[in-house]
Amino acid sequence: MGRPPRKKAIIERSALELFAEHGIDGTSIRMIAEKAGVTEGALYRHHASKDDLxxxxxxxxxxxxxxxxxxxxxxxxxxxxxxxxxxxxxxxxxxxxxxxxxxxxxxxxxxxxxxxxxxxxxxxxxxxxxxxxxxxxxxxxxxxxxxxxxxxxxxxxxxxxxxxxxxxxxxxxxxxxxxxxxxxxxxxxxxxxx
Amino acid sequence: MGRPPRKKAIIERSALELFAEHGIDGTSIRMIAEKAGVTEGALYRHHASKDDLxxxxxxxxxxxxxxxxxxxxxxxxxxxxxxxxxxxxxxxxxxxxxxxxxxxxxxxxxxxxxxxxxxxxxxxxxxxxxxxxxxxxxxxxxxxxxxxxxxxxxxxxxxxxxxxxxxxxxxxxxxxxxxxxxxxxxxxxxxxxx
Amino acid sequence: MGRPPRKKAIIERSALELFAEHGIDGTSIRMIAEKAGVTEGALYRHHASKDDLxxxxxxxxxxxxxxxxxxxxxxxxxxxxxxxxxxxxxxxxxxxxxxxxxxxxxxxxxxxxxxxxxxxxxxxxxxxxxxxxxxxxxxxxxxxxxxxxxxxxxxxxxxxxxxxxxxxxxxxxxxxxxxxxxxxxxxxxxxxxx
Amino acid sequence: MGRPPRKKAIIERSALELFAEHGIDGTSIRMIAEKAGVTEGALYRHHASKDDLxxxxxxxxxxxxxxxxxxxxxxxxxxxxxxxxxxxxxxxxxxxxxxxxxxxxxxxxxxxxxxxxxxxxxxxxxxxxxxxxxxxxxxxxxxxxxxxxxxxxxxxxxxxxxxxxxxxxxxxxxxxxxxxxxxxxxxxxxxxxx
DNA sequence: AATGAATGAGATTTCATTCAT
DNA sequence: AATGAATGAAATCTCATTCAT
The missing domain is CATH 1.10.357.10 (Tetracycline Repressor, domain 2)
Incomplete structure (x- = not known):
């Protein structure tokens, strides 16, 4: 079974918290990636765009x-x-x-x-x-x-x-x-x- | 002596309406200037920054x-x-x-x-x-x-x-x-x- | 006789001191005008341009x-x-x-x-x-x-x-x-x- | 894994030569980017700001x-x-x-x-x-x-x-x-x- | 699956200069 | 003689996104 959506959940939670604190436009993809411990590119494997996220x-x-x-x-x-x-x-x-x-x-x-x-x-x-x-x-x-x-x-x-x-x-x-x-x-x- | 600031009120009203419609981040200085019929720089005579506005x-x-x-x-x-x-x-x-x-x-x-x-x-x-x-x-x-x-x-x-x-x-x-x-x-x- | 170049001398001295402290590019016309106690436009009565000054x-x-x-x-x-x-x-x-x-x-x-x-x-x-x-x-x-x-x-x-x-x-x-x-x-x- | 930063050295050398010739303020980010054959944004991957460079x-x-x-x-x-x-x-x-x-x-x-x-x-x-x-x-x-x-x-x-x-x-x-x-x-x- | 360099477009801001008043 | 609002061009920087590795 494994635990496939591990990273995805971390990314989403990181995004959520940053959005809550700094607003949508105040939060960059880079900030999210950093907080989630992945790189910018990796985000696009799980979500088509920032808007989509x-x-x-x-x-x-x-x-x-x-x-x-x-x-x-x-x-x-x-x-x-x-x-x-x-x-x-x-x-x-x-x-x-x-x-x-x-x-x-x-x-x-x-x-x-x-x-x-x-x-x-x-x-x-x-x-x-x-x-x-x-x-x-x-x-x-x-x-x-x-x-x-x-x-x-x-x-x-x-x-x-x-x-x-x-x-x-x-x-x-x-x-x-x-x-x-x-x-x-x-x-x-x-x-x-x- | 200098010209009276005819545009200040227009700029502020334009900004307000655009902010109301598109949000703060969704409104660029350029949009405000365009709507007010002035150039972008004109904004900075009356307000130190977008934030200040x-x-x-x-x-x-x-x-x-x-x-x-x-x-x-x-x-x-x-x-x-x-x-x-x-x-x-x-x-x-x-x-x-x-x-x-x-x-x-x-x-x-x-x-x-x-x-x-x-x-x-x-x-x-x-x-x-x-x-x-x-x-x-x-x-x-x-x-x-x-x-x-x-x-x-x-x-x-x-x-x-x-x-x-x-x-x-x-x-x-x-x-x-x-x-x-x-x-x-x-x-x-x-x-x-x- | 009067004292015609009063303002001019003040402007030049102000400019000099600002240039010395902040460099040429680091000094704006506005800064000079402010320090000299005149407005930006007034500067152009005495010098054709910043470069000229x-x-x-x-x-x-x-x-x-x-x-x-x-x-x-x-x-x-x-x-x-x-x-x-x-x-x-x-x-x-x-x-x-x-x-x-x-x-x-x-x-x-x-x-x-x-x-x-x-x-x-x-x-x-x-x-x-x-x-x-x-x-x-x-x-x-x-x-x-x-x-x-x-x-x-x-x-x-x-x-x-x-x-x-x-x-x-x-x-x-x-x-x-x-x-x-x-x-x-x-x-x-x-x-x-x- | 990502691409190697081939351009970093080129950017730095380009910047140096332009600075030497035109001075710091006389050299714009655009000039550097152009000389180095990259876009302006590329500079900011390697240096936080022009000042930092x-x-x-x-x-x-x-x-x-x-x-x-x-x-x-x-x-x-x-x-x-x-x-x-x-x-x-x-x-x-x-x-x-x-x-x-x-x-x-x-x-x-x-x-x-x-x-x-x-x-x-x-x-x-x-x-x-x-x-x-x-x-x-x-x-x-x-x-x-x-x-x-x-x-x-x-x-x-x-x-x-x-x-x-x-x-x-x-x-x-x-x-x-x-x-x-x-x-x-x-x-x-x-x-x-x- | 993932990396991160690089892009391209756009944002804010600055500023020498002009000109109506 | 002087003012200061406004211009127009440029500067620095940001950022979502792409893509070679």
Missing amino acids: VRSLFFQYFERIAELLAQAQESGESVDQKIRAMIRGFFTFYDDDPKGFRFVLLVQHVLLENVRGDMENPVEVIMGVLKKAVKKGEIPKQDVALSAQILLGIVMQTAIGHRYKRVQGPLVQHSTVIADACLRVLQFRGSGES | VRSLFFQYFERIAELLAQAQESGESVDQKIRAMIRGFFTFYDDDPKGFRFVLLVQHVLLENVRGDMENPVEVIMGVLKKAVKKGEIPKQDVALSAQILLGIVMQTAIGHRYKRVQGPLVQHSTVIADACLRVLQFRGSGES | VRSLFFQYFERIAELLAQAQESGESVDQKIRAMIRGFFTFYDDDPKGFRFVLLVQHVLLENVRGDMENPVEVIMGVLKKAVKKGEIPKQDVALSAQILLGIVMQTAIGHRYKRVQGPLVQHSTVIADACLRVLQFRGSGES | VRSLFFQYFERIAELLAQAQESGESVDQKIRAMIRGFFTFYDDDPKGFRFVLLVQHVLLENVRGDMENPVEVIMGVLKKAVKKGEIPKQDVALSAQILLGIVMQTAIGHRYKRVQGPLVQHSTVIADACLRVLQFRGSGES
């Missing part, structure tokens, strides 16, 4: 996040359970790999437009949850597209705030507070707080 | 936004009035100059760390409002730093969603809905919505 | 040095008197204006080729003195061109050594020692030392 | 000259033998590679200050020889630092004079005359010239 990394993460949300969502019955599970899942992901998160944050603006319609997509997953909740009467009728954006904003900004030291400690610790805020936004009146 | 533009906007929030905040008596005024102000700013907003969004991650402590700072303004509201008993005791991040996230993501066509129409139209959501997050029980 | 400064010094040597030479009767006077004169010049000397040192290689045959020329002055001394039998027959180079080398290197702190104190203090060395080179057996 | 070339020569003098010095017993050998060695070096010499002459003023204390240094070698000669009583007590400068000046200026056609023929031909002059400067009374 970035894309590949982005979609890996993008899919992983969408999947994570989808699974979390399935794990709960009611909206509040689903939302809580999703937020916990997302924050755990952040705590495990903050550099990965920062990378996604950086390239989202460039690459979101390339996301194919048929791909698992975090925003779509959230909207799906909200639509079902409205239909089931768990939350009042509302502009679910807008609500989904708001939830996304809350979660993302919490993570960004963490990066700039405005939010302290592991993010999972804040899961409940954040989830509560989200549910208030959605006007969920459940077993909730209050 | 970016910085200067960012801080212009940064201060303008902080000021806008500070003024809006003063215009209201109660938290809810303040919050509503701030959001309306911010969304109006966005509607007037979406490119400016997009630019700020792009560079914030690079430049936020350079913000001096003595500068007007949007996050500080928001936190100030929240602290006072807690003290006055308008909203329950809470982690105001975290709450400020949440509000910021809600507002920013709404604007981002607008850019990616997930939120439609002028943003001011959504002021009330968004403000309501923010107030629910803060657990404000006022003259509130229904 | 450099040339003009060089020939001013070049002639002054040649003249200085010529006068010193005339002040003495015998070779040794002439040589001693020339060296004392040259070192006094250096002590009075080391920056001027450094400037001349810098540009000599570029400009020596442009020296016109009819100009007063330090090397020619020295050679004239030597030729006459040979004719008068004060010193033995020798390759006066080569001897002139040697004398020049001794004097110049003493000045260079001063700049690099290998030779200490005002250069005039070393006049006698250096002149003695030069006379030994020329095999002058006069009232000489020992 | 200049430095590297200078120290190569600087060390070679210091070594040459050190060896010549060891080859002789008495001062006069040492001095004669050093001058012969130096002039041979000049005759073999006048462009290299001219290059060293050009940059010495810029780079001498960067010479590390632990490097072989021509001036130190000369001073060492003189100190020992004084101690052995071969030459009278004197300011050896100043004497070393004088010897250096004599030798250097001879070479400069050669470049400006004031001294003719291969320099080695003048070794004896120059060495004699140097020994007279030092007041060496040996088997000397009559």
Whole structure:
């Protein structure tokens, strides 16, 4: 069996960390090669181009996040359970790999437009949850597209705030507070707080 | 005595728009000069470097936004009035100059760390409002730093969603809905919505 | 009467000092203008170009040095008197204006080729003195061109050594020692030392 | 495994010759690349910058000259033998590679200050020889630092004079005359010239 | 599978000089 | 007489990519 993609994984991780720290354009092929302990040419055995490397990394993460949300969502019955599970899942992901998160944050603006319609997509997953909740009467009728954006904003900004030291400690610790805020936004009146 | 610097404003606006559209690294000095109708060298009379140009533009906007929030905040008596005024102000700013907003969004991650402590700072303004509201008993005791991040996230993501066509129409139209959501997050029980 | 060439002199002195410190190419028109307290354009009222400025400064010094040597030479009767006077004169010049000397040192290689045959020329002055001394039998027959180079080398290197702190104190203090060395080179057996 | 760096030596020699002819600032990277038959970028594989290239070339020569003098010095017993050998060695070096010499002459003023204390240094070698000669009583007590400068000046200026056609023929031909002059400067009374 | 020298295109920046004011 | 904005040309350097070894 051997371990064929050893170098490939090292290269990708090196690239990711450099991208997260210096940005895409601030990271040269040479920097990646150096950090990965290979030469510049070797990179092209695994990826057709720098652009291809970035894309590949982005979609890996993008899919992983969408999947994570989808699974979390399935794990709960009611909206509040689903939302809580999703937020916990997302924050755990952040705590495990903050550099990965920062990378996604950086390239989202460039690459979101390339996301194919048929791909698992975090925003779509959230909207799906909200639509079902409205239909089931768990939350009042509302502009679910807008609500989904708001939830996304809350979660993302919490993570960004963490990066700039405005939010302290592991993010999972804040899961409940954040989830509560989200549910208030959605006007969920459940077993909730209050 | 020398010629008046007719081109400075044009250069800055051209730069801003290109930065907003193609990103900082995606915009070359040549592109800016071309769009502004000057030669590349002309740029360096007004700004020491590309970096300096970016910085200067960012801080212009940064201060303008902080000021806008500070003024809006003063215009209201109660938290809810303040919050509503701030959001309306911010969304109006966005509607007037979406490119400016997009630019700020792009560079914030690079430049936020350079913000001096003595500068007007949007996050500080928001936190100030929240602290006072807690003290006055308008909203329950809470982690105001975290709450400020949440509000910021809600507002920013709404604007981002607008850019990616997930939120439609002028943003001011959504002021009330968004403000309501923010107030629910803060657990404000006022003259509130229904 | 007035004082018309006030600015011109300031500009030239500023240029000279900057050239001496940073070299010709290392000194920009802007630097000179700044140091002289005028604007870039103003420079072109007094000198047609940067090149012209450099040339003009060089020939001013070049002639002054040649003249200085010529006068010193005339002040003495015998070779040794002439040589001693020339060296004392040259070192006094250096002590009075080391920056001027450094400037001349810098540009000599570029400009020596442009020296016109009819100009007063330090090397020619020295050679004239030597030729006459040979004719008068004060010193033995020798390759006066080569001897002139040697004398020049001794004097110049003493000045260079001063700049690099290998030779200490005002250069005039070393006049006698250096002149003695030069006379030994020329095999002058006069009232000489020992 | 990669291609051997066939062009490195060619680049360095091309650079040296252009520097010698047009000066450092008068030589552009493009000129060097063109002369060497490579593209501009190729230069940066072997040297981090133009400055680095200049430095590297200078120290190569600087060390070679210091070594040459050190060896010549060891080859002789008495001062006069040492001095004669050093001058012969130096002039041979000049005759073999006048462009290299001219290059060293050009940059010495810029780079001498960067010479590390632990490097072989021509001036130190000369001073060492003189100190020992004084101690052995071969030459009278004197300011050896100043004497070393004088010897250096004599030798250097001879070479400069050669470049400006004031001294003719291969320099080695003048070794004896120059060495004699140097020994007279030092007041060496040996088997000397009559 | 991998190396790293070399390419080719482009980026930022500098600067002597000109010229409208 | 002077200003300083703007030009135009060039300089240094970077970098994704290719390819001989």
